Amino acid sequence: MAEIKITGANMELPLQLKPTGKDATGAAGGFDTALKDAFTKVNAIQQEADKAIEDLTKGGDVNNAVLAMQKADMSFQLMLEVRNKLLNAYDEVMRMQV
Numbered sequence: 245m246a247e248i249k250i251t252g253a254n255m256e257l258p259l260q261l262k263p264t265g266k267d268a269t270g271a272a273g274g275f276d277t278a279l280k281d282a283f284t285k286v287n288a289i290q291q292e293a294d295k296a297i298e299d300l301t302k303g304g305d306v307n308n309a310v311l312a313m314q315k316a317d318m319s320f321q322l323m324l325e326v327r328n329k330l331l332n333a334y335d336e337v338m339r340m341q342v
Contacts (some may be wrong), residue, residue: 282323289319 293309295318300309 282326286319286323291314292316 261292293312296312
């Protein structure tokens with residue numbers, strides 16, 4: 245068999261594992277901030293639906309109330325699905341063998 249020489253194996257890779265100069269969560273604020281913002285928005289939509297229902301009881305527009313309720317329902321269902329996906333991902337990570 246012939247010998248194979250590999251040259252240039254000592255080259256440094258331009259990887260940076262630690263953030264330099266910026267916050268460790270990155271420019272966007274991080275995953276936890278994104279989740280908190282999403283929960284805050286869903287809560288605001290729920291409160292708008294409650295206000296629309298209250299306005300409906302005082303003689304307000306039915307269309308606005310129905311639209312607000314549907315929007316709140318869809319946003320809540322989306323939040324639940326995201327939560328379910330996150331829990332499934334967490335379970336998968338916990339099942340991994342080290």
